[in-house]
Amino acid sequence: MAVLDFTGKHIAITFPDLDEALSQANDIETAIRRADEVLKLTIESRIEDEEEIPEPTPLDKIALHDGQRTIVAKCVIKEKIKYDKKTLTLPHDLNLAAEAAGLNFSQVLQKALREELAER
Structure with missing residues (x-):
């Protein structure tokens, strides 16, 4: 108010x-x-x-x-998402294939983590 x-x-x-x-x-x-x-x-x-x-x-x-x-005052807040940087290791051939396909490694990892967490 x-x-x-x-x-x-x-x-x-x-x-x-x-x-x-x-x-x-x-x-x-x-x-x-x-x-x-x-x-x-x-x-x-x-x-x-x-x-x-x-x-x-x-x-x-x-x-x-x-x-x-x-x-009544109103507003919409879109909280800023904080990101953490992670280093990971991939098999060389998988890395080459993913790069050739133009995949965004960060998006793929986030999607996989969300799916894995949803299954638990």
């Missing part, structure tokens, strides 16, 4: 559960868009820094003052 505060010159945007998530706008449409943007950036930053992402405070538990209202 984001809180929009209409009491100043601009619409202030805050999040009760994310102190560092702040923004402002001149109109409601921009405020809604910026609330979504700042929420996404804040959550991505917390994921990258391995910080806690709190559950949102329920709407009926947010104390509002005159000139404030809540909105």
Whole structure:
């Protein structure tokens, strides 16, 4: 939940559960868009820094003052996949055949590992 505060010159945007998530706008449409943007950036930053992402405070538990209202801010997070580099050894003839076929070794290994894990 984001809180929009209409009491100043601009619409202030805050999040009760994310102190560092702040923004402002001149109109409601921009405020809604910026609330979504700042929420996404804040959550991505917390994921990258391995910080806690709190559950949102329920709407009926947010104390509002005159000139404030809540909105539901939303975003889609596509967490970055971390990769590990591995060194492996292949029979020479298998390596030559795979290279001649233009196979992507990383993709083939990932597929084989997923299939092997699915069978367990």
